[in-house]
Amino acid sequence: MYTIGEFGAKTGFSTRTLRFYEELGILYPSKRNESGHRLYGLEELAALQRIQSLKFIGYSLQEIKELLDKEEITLENFVDSVPVQRKVLVHKREELNRAIAAIDHVQALLDDDFPLDWTVLTSLLHGMEFEEEQKAWMKEHFPDDFASLFTDIPKKKREKLDREWLSILAEVKRLMRENVPPHAPEAQQVFLNINDLFMRIVPEDVITENIDKWEEQLESAEADDFVAPTFWSKEEEAYMEEIAKAMEQKYKESEGK
Structure with missing residues (x-):
């Protein structure tokens, strides 16, 4: 029999971990010496190996406790849980x-x-996670031909588009940092670059043929609980809105001439 320190040294587990396993109820020392110190033997070694084997294949300590807490600990209890555990591991993978x-x-x-800030980084990671x-x-919300233009982009093309998009974001940050007004040509060029990027994803003829139907579905989709990640800070969104207004005003003035 070994004290908790000796048992920990032989098995490679700290006394803190062994005490935690005891508190959790998955590893009990079978005996105590005259001083009341825990004593561990072959039975505890077998139990510890069982715990580690279950941890190795992905069971949490709580799941191990639930498995070992059954009135009769049998191999059948474990076998019944294997298919579920496999699904959990596949999902984790x-x-x-x-x-x-x-x-x-x-x-x-x-x-x-490429310049990254927390807004851009979070949006990138959120987009990949979900x-x-x-x-x-x-x-669900758009026709298959339209949805596939966004969902079926090859990896290399998506990476190229991301790089171009990040370049646009960096330019917007520069314009704001240098206090370039929304009506300035270089500010409005950013808006045109965004439009060009979108047009390379969605062909113009597809937009022309389906614009009314898509706008109607987009309005319906905006009421949905789904929230798409945004690459813009609130200040950048406001700046882009001002650019759009300036461009609209410029267009109206040119039409009036």
Whole structure:
């Protein structure tokens, strides 16, 4: 038999962890010595190995406790839970794959010296984290031919579009930092660049044929609970709105001549 310190040294577990397992109710010392100190033996070693084996295949400590708390601890209890646990692990693997892809994407942008702030970074990561949900939302609210233009963009093309979009965002930040007025040509050029980027995703003839139908569906979709991530701060949104107003006013003046 071993004291908790000796048992921890032999198994590689700290006394703090062993005490926590005891408090949780998944590892009890079978005996105590005359001084009342915990004593651990082969039975506790087997229990500890069982705990670690279950942790290895993804069971949480609480799930291990629930499994071991059954009136009769049998292999059948474990076997019954295996299919569910496999689904949990597959889901975690998919989440990890998305997280790794997001990190790779951000790292590539950083390697290219693209300026990132928390608003942009959060929006990028949010978009990648909930990509499947956003695809489902698009397909629910818009015609398939329109939704597919956004949801079926090849990886390389998406990365290129992201780089162009980040360049536009950086330009907006520069314009605001230098107090360039919304009616200035370089400010309005940003708006034109955004329009050009959108037109390269959605062909002009597709827009012309479906604009009325899509605007109606967009108004309906805006009332939905889904909130798309925004790359703009509130100040940047206000600045872009002022640019749009200035361009609209310029257009009206040219039409009146």
